[in-house]
Amino acid sequence: MLFILKTTVFIYIALFRCIQLSLVSSSHVECEDEDCLNLIPKGYKKHSAPPGINGQPLNVTFAINIIDIDEINTETMDFRIHGYVYSTWIDNRLLINDTEIINFKCSRYMWVPDMVFETAKSTKQFGNKFFYIDKDKSIIASERYAFKTGCLMHFENYPFDTQLCMFSIALMSSNDNEVHPQWDKENANEPISFSKKIEPLQFHLGKPRTYTTKAEYDGANFTYLYMSMSLKRRLTGSVVNIYAPSTLIVAVSWVTFWIRAEAAPARVALIVTSLLTLCTQSSIKQAVYDAREEKNTKKINTWIEDLIPEKGENSGKQQENRACSHCSLASNAADIDVLCRKLFPLLFLIFSVVYWVYYLSIYEQK
Numbered sequence: 001m002l003f004i005l006k007t008t009v010f011i012y013i014a015l016f017r018c019i020q021l022s023l024v025s026s027s028h029v030e031c032e033d034e035d036c037l038n039l040i041p042k043g044y045k046k047h048s049a050p051p052g053i054n055g056q057p058l059n060v061t062f063a064i065n066i067i068d069i070d071e072i073n074t075e076t077m078d079f080r081i082h083g084y085v086y087s088t089w090i091d092n093r094l095l096i097n098d099t100e101i102i103n104f105k106c107s108r109y110m111w112v113p114d115m116v117f118e119t120a121k122s123t124k125q126f127g128n129k130f131f132y133i134d135k136d137k138s139i140i141a142s143e144r145y146a147f148k149t150g151c152l153m154h155f156e157n158y159p160f161d162t163q164l165c166m167f168s169i170a171l172m173s174s175n176d177n178e179v180h181p182q183w184d185k186e187n188a189n190e191p192i193s194f195s196k197k198i199e200p201l202q203f204h205l206g207k208p209r210t211y212t213t214k215a216e217y218d219g220a221n222f223t224y225l226y227m228s229m230s231l232k233r234r235l236t237g238s239v240v241n242i243y244a245p246s247t248l249i250v251a252v253s254w255v256t257f258w259i260r261a262e263a264a265p266a267r268v269a270l271i272v273t274s275l276l277t278l279c280t281q282s283s284i285k286q287a288v289y290d291a292r293e294e295k296n297t298k299k300i301n302t303w304i305e306d307l308i309p310e311k312g313e314n315s316g317k318q319q320e321n322r323a324c325s326h327c328s329l330a331s332n333a334a335d336i337d338v339l340c341r342k343l344f345p346l347l348f349l350i351f352s353v354v355y356w357v358y359y360l361s362i363y364e365q366k
């Protein structure tokens with residue numbers, strides 16, 4: 001009995017608190033957002049888009065100001081865009097006199113485009129908002145975001161690859177009959193702008209391009225606004241880490257032909273060292289680029305694999321020379337060495353020229 005009484009009293013107290021709180025908060029909201037509420041006519045439908053002019057769909061224009069691009073991740077195939085998304089439209093239903101209003105709280109009471117960023121794997125809002133209502137009932141809204149954007153990357157041409165990444169904006173609940181989204185190209189505006197020059201560590205960022213596509217769902221057309229960005233890999237890293245060291249090793253192994261054929265230990269040591277270094281290099285490379293990329297033929301593989309057989313041939317010839325030094329064929333070995341001193345760098349030069357001309361042409365194409 002006592003327990004029931006206690007519970008009832010407790011529930012009453014809780015209810016009273018709730019009512020009190022909601023009263024306090026509603027009056028609080030009202031006084032803070034008064035200038036917003038004055039704009040809203042009776043019967044305003046927050047969830048339906050404002051009508052356009054002459055029965056046309058409402059134009060909503062979008063622009064993006066990119067602050068930064070970072071965390072370009074080739075393993076998870078995504079990167080992050082930091083930026084402000086601007087949208088502009090006209091809401092003819094509003095009652096506005098001759099003062100413009102800047103108050104982001106007004107966006108709670110009015111229709112705002114419900115943007116959906118389809119290529120974004122995750123979206124972070126920073127809560128920094130700007131909401132401007134002009135005297136002519138045009139509205140500019142802007143908000144800061146960080147998008148983790150998925151990008152289908154291709155590594156067939158690694159390290160000469162260029163990745164093309166898409167970012168999209170569409171409206172979730174307004175189809176083309178109600179709202180017509182478009183990139184802000186009026187007054188020669190650039191829909192995509194940068195607040196500073198962005199230089200990602202491993203890539204060159206190309207100039208973003210914008211285009212528009214349509215898709216049909218449930219018998220209605222929806223417009224998708226796309227921004228495409230190209231990320232072209234910088235070659236500096238590969239040159240410093242792979243090409244320069246392996247070229248040096250080839251140069252060092254060339255020295256073998258100046259060591260007399262009889263001095264077998266010296267030649268063997270040099271060849272073994274060169275071979276081991278090349279093997280280590282290719283195993284580092286494989287550790288860095290995982291199984292997913294392995295299925296694509298990689299140009300660095302071509303480079304390193306083509307270097308290794310050259311060494312293999314040398315060591316074979318070396319052993320032959322050693323065997324023959326007993327049969328006093330040393331002069332013959334010396335002749336081969338003299339020939340190889342010229343042939344070896346020549347072959348390497350031809351291979352390098354063909355390799356770089358071919359792959360740099362692929363690289364420049366993109």
Ligand SMILES: *[C@@H]1O[C@H](CO)[C@@H](O)[C@H](O)[C@H]1NC(C)=O
Pocket residue numbers: 035038039095096097
């Ligand atoms: C506009 O003016 C009318 C009458 O002059 C007034 O009642 C109304 O509150 C004003 N609206 C705004 C948003 O200031």
Ligand SMILES: *[C@@H]1O[C@H](CO)[C@@H](O)[C@H](O)[C@H]1NC(C)=O
Pocket residue numbers: 053059182
């Ligand atoms: C809406 O956009 C279309 C296409 O850009 C343009 O032709 C039309 O004039 C715009 N309507 C308004 C009311 O600005």
Ligand SMILES: *[C@@H]1O[C@H](CO)[C@@H](O)[C@H](O)[C@H]1NC(C)=O
Pocket residue numbers: 214216219220221
């Ligand atoms: C969608 O757009 C296409 C091409 O503009 C048009 O042929 C089709 O009738 C549209 N569908 C609807 C439901 O408006």
